[in-house]
Amino acid sequence: xTWLRDHFGxxxxxxxxxxxxxxxxxxxxxxxxxxxxxxxxRYRGLYPVLIIGTGLLYTIPSLALFIMLPLLLGNGVxxxxxxxxxxxxxxxxxxxxxxxxGLGAVPDAVNQSATAMGYKRGRRFVSVELPLAxxxxxxxxxxxxxxxxxxxxxxxxxxxxxxxxxxxDGFSRAFVDPILVGVVACVLLALLFDGxxxxxxxxxxxxxxxxxxxx
Amino acid sequence: xxxxxxxxxxxxxxxQGYDGITRRLLEHLAxxxxxxxxxxxxxxxxxxxxxxxxxxxxLVVNTVGAARAxxxxxxLFLAFxxxxxxxxxxxxxxxxxxxxxxxxxxxxxxxGAYAGVEGVDPEARDAAKGMGMRGPQVLxxxxxxxxxxxxxSGIRSGMLQxxxxxxxxxxxxxxxxxxxxxxxxxxxxxxxxxxxxxxxxVLALVVDLALALVQRSVVSRGLTGRYGTVQTFDAxxxxxxxxxGLGEQSGLELVRACPLVTDSTVGPQHAHSPGDGFRxxxxxxxxxxxxxxxxxxxxxxxxxxVAPGAxxxxxxxxxxxxxx
Numbered sequence: 422x423t424w425l426r427d428h429f430g431x432x433x434x435x436x437x438x439x440x441x442x443x444x445x446x447x448x449x450x451x452x453x454x455x456x457x458x459x460x461x462x463r464y465r466g467l468y469p470v471l472i473i474g475t476g477l478l479y480t481i482p483s484l485a486l487f488i489m490l491p492l493l494l495g496n497g498v499x500x501x502x503x504x505x506x507x508x509x510x511x512x513x514x515x516x517x518x519x520x521x522x523g524l525g526a527v528p529d530a531v532n533q534s535a536t537a538m539g540y541k542r543g544r545r546f547v548s549v550e551l552p553l554a555x556x557x558x559x560x561x562x563x564x565x566x567x568x569x570x571x572x573x574x575x576x577x578x579x580x581x582x583x584x585x586x587x588x589x590d591g592f593s594r595a596f597v598d599p600i601l602v603g604v605v606a607c608v609l610l611a612l613l614f615d616g617x618x619x620x621x622x623x624x625x626x627x628x629x630x631x632x633x634x635x636x
Numbered sequence: 637x638x639x640x641x642x643x644x645x646x647x648x649x650x651x652q653g654y655d656g657i658t659r660r661l662l663e664h665l666a667x668x669x670x671x672x673x674x675x676x677x678x679x680x681x682x683x684x685x686x687x688x689x690x691x692x693x694x695l696v697v698n699t700v701g702a703a704r705a706x707x708x709x710x711x712l713f714l715a716f717x718x719x720x721x722x723x724x725x726x727x728x729x730x731x732x733x734x735x736x737x738x739x740x741x742x743x744x745x746x747x748g749a750y751a752g753v754e755g756v757d758p759e760a761r762d763a764a765k766g767m768g769m770r771g772p773q774v775l776x777x778x779x780x781x782x783x784x785x786x787x788x789s790g791i792r793s794g795m796l797q798x799x800x801x802x803x804x805x806x807x808x809x810x811x812x813x814x815x816x817x818x819x820x821x822x823x824x825x826x827x828x829x830x831x832x833x834x835x836x837x838v839l840a841l842v843v844d845l846a847l848a849l850v851q852r853s854v855v856s857r858g859l860t861g862r863y864g865t866v867q868t869f870d871a872x873x874x875x876x877x878x879x880x881g882l883g884e885q886s887g888l889e890l891v892r893a894c895p896l897v898t899d900s901t902v903g904p905q906h907a908h909s910p911g912d913g914f915r916x917x918x919x920x921x922x923x924x925x926x927x928x929x930x931x932x933x934x935x936x937x938x939x940x941x942v943a944p945g946a947x948x949x950x951x952x953x954x955x956x957x958x959x960x
Binding site: 477479481482483484486488489492568570571574575577578579584585587588589591592595597600601603604607608611612615 | 637701702704705706707708709710711713714716717718796799800801803804807814817818820821826829830832833836837840841844
């Protein structure tokens with residue numbers, strides 16, 4: 422534990438970097454997955470194409486993606502953009518299916534009621550379907566968040582600084598303390614992400630806890 | 637770029653020898669399958685037990701979440717420093733890598749098994765109890781077959797993750813397809829790295845396809861509504877018959893009744909003792925009726941079934957019977 426006390430500042434800055442590399446792709450990935458999931462739902466023919474296609478992305482090993490993206494994007498290997506792009510790809514891979522299934526779980530009667538009340542397709546999507554799909558999407562987002570936090574640490578092997586750097590650092594010096602600190606910090610970070618998503622979901626779904634009207 | 641990758645992959649010399657593709661592929665497959673089997677042996681019984689009894693649910697949900705959050709790379713190094721000095725030879729490297737992959741594969745399989753059993757239609761469970769099955773029999777003959785689709789999807793998603801992650805075993809100096817990634821990175825050999833990545837992805841897809849075929853053959857058609865042929869058992873004559881497919885409609889209805897009705901694993905001693913009047917799927921029509929014909933004869937299938945209420949079948953099923 423003395424190691425942690427001596428290197429607290431360093432661990433903190435690595436943690437901040439880790440939050441940036443794992444968190445931003447969650448938001449970007451969600452923004453990309455929403456229209457894709459909608460498309461998969463809207464045009465039935467696209468559903469298998471999109472679901473299988475994005476599912477394929479998840480089979481690419483993270484290490485391979487981290488190594489190849491710099492060459493494909495023309496960036497330097499150490500450029501964090503590569504990691505952001507890779508993590509966004511994984512997030513999209515996990516979320517397209519969730520978004521499509523979440524939208525599919527909205528009862529038909531609700532959609533028909535909304536249409537009957539004069540909602541056009543776009544407005545119905547934003548103010549009826551999407552809010553009702555929040556619990557399902559949030560469940561998918563939680564899985565993506567936890568897996569992102571874990572996968573980002575692999576980027577340490579190509580030299581991008583974040584909590585994973587503690588693993589490679591400890592490994593090369595045969596010193597367990599930084600590795601242990603890194604693992605614990607990753608797990609805590611995953612819990613933090615989980616808590617934030619749960620909190621946002623709680624705020625976004627007031628109708629889930631609305632009891633029966635009195636009387 | 638693509639030409640170079642293609643050239644690397646199609647170069648016969650890269651496929652042979654100690655560090656050839658063939659050997660690395662087999663190593664990768666061996667690591668992954670071993671880890672998955674160990675994970676399944678631990679997770680499936682545990683998941684079935686928890687789903688069946690409802691005990692330890694809270695513990696499992698939280699452990700599974702926490703296990704998912706553990707970074708594989710960190711765990712690999714921790715396990716290496718912890719286990720390495722205690723073991724000797726190759727095992728000192730294999731055990732840490734195996735541990736990481738097992739830890740990775742347990743959460744999806746465990747939650748699949750547990751959610752699968754927990755999600756079994758209570759009516760099917762009640763019906764099984766009503767027929768005199770004991771707890772373990774209900775688990776073996778009703779809950780397990782009903783949970784199989786989710787168990788299999790847990791295994792498949794675990795396998796995908798394990799195959800993708802087994803690449804980091806190469807960081808410890810082990811073999812597997814990760815060697816091409818690590819060595820390619822070290823020597824700035826891009827075609828080698830890209831080829832390694834492609835090989836991992838292809839391996840993952842092929843294995844997933846194989847598991848999909850396994851799933852197709854082990855999951856009861858009563859659950860999937862996919863009737864190629866149906867094994868029927870006639871309680872009157874004691875004869876088993878394989879007939880052509882049922883229509884999709886009745887397939888969906890049969891989902892409710894679950895393998896109790898359709899799965900031949902439930903032998904006559906459990907489900908249909910002679911004289912109880914229950915004759916599931918006794919087929920009135922000729923045995924050679926093919927799938928093409930079945931939509932029109934759906935209802936004749938149900939004509940001789942008795943007492944749907946006693947079986948705890950859904951109202952829709954009862955309506956179907958009444959109108960037949």
